[in-house]
Amino acid sequence: MFKVLERKELAPTEFEILVDAPRIAKKAKAGQFVILRIDEYGERIPLTVVDTDAEAGWVRLIFQVIGKSTAQLATVMAGEALSDIVGPLGKATDIENYGTVLLVGGGVGIAALFPIVKALKEAGNRVVTVLGAKNAELLILQEDCANYSDELILMTDDGSVGQKGLVTDAMEAVFKREEVAMTWAIGPSIMMKFCTLTAQKYDTPIYVSLNPIMIDGTGMCGGCRVTVADSIKFACVDGPEFLGEEVDWDEFVNRMQQYRPEEQLSNERYEK
Ligand code: FES
Known part of the structure; x- marks a missing residue:
């Protein structure tokens, strides 16, 4: 226990x-x-x-x-x-001193981003962190991320804290003003897809962290399979981080929704 x-x-x-x-x-x-x-x-x-x-x-x-x-x-x-x-x-993040790194977290994905922010700062990088959420209440770990970032940019859908807009707006602004060696984005699938497109636009490599359904977590059940660079990978042992440009996003987003009806039924039964 x-x-x-x-x-x-x-x-x-x-x-x-x-x-x-x-x-x-x-x-x-x-x-x-x-x-x-x-x-x-x-x-x-x-x-x-x-x-x-x-x-x-x-x-x-x-x-x-x-x-x-x-x-x-x-x-x-x-x-x-x-x-x-x-x-x-899973595999640990490849932490080294890249120079300037851009880290983007959305919603509860900020929780998965924070340890990478911390490790990259401790490795000597200049860390620019962008956090996004629907509103100020949902923008978690602001202080933790601020402690390990050279610059912290906050974005909310309703403008209740930071700037009103999307995390990709903040990414664009950073890419336009300075050279970024490496980017990470962790959050909802659709956010990671658009962060990938934004990083690609500025020729910057980007890692995303995939969170498909997992069962054993050791590469045996196949539940967490994702298509990356046209081949099947298991997020639990080959990931969870992958290069964003290599992820088959349409398949990933579909698989994330595959068990929604069963999940909803299970939740309804639990709430009774
Ligand atoms: Fe079973 Fe990854 S969780 S193979």
């Missing part, structure tokens, strides 16, 4: 938990994730490792309530325990 040490509501429907998992805390690197189950009957939930403390032995996880299992996870309080947590899984 893995004890939840702290639980915090970051935004409406978005929660942060610190989980006691010393062995994962020692090994996890930026870009990697864990898969947890709330109880022995639970769905396997993949979540990016947002941060760790190797000495204290905790891992920091952030999730959004989007269905039955995440709604159930939101009911787990500090002092209670999760049945199991496996990781770190």
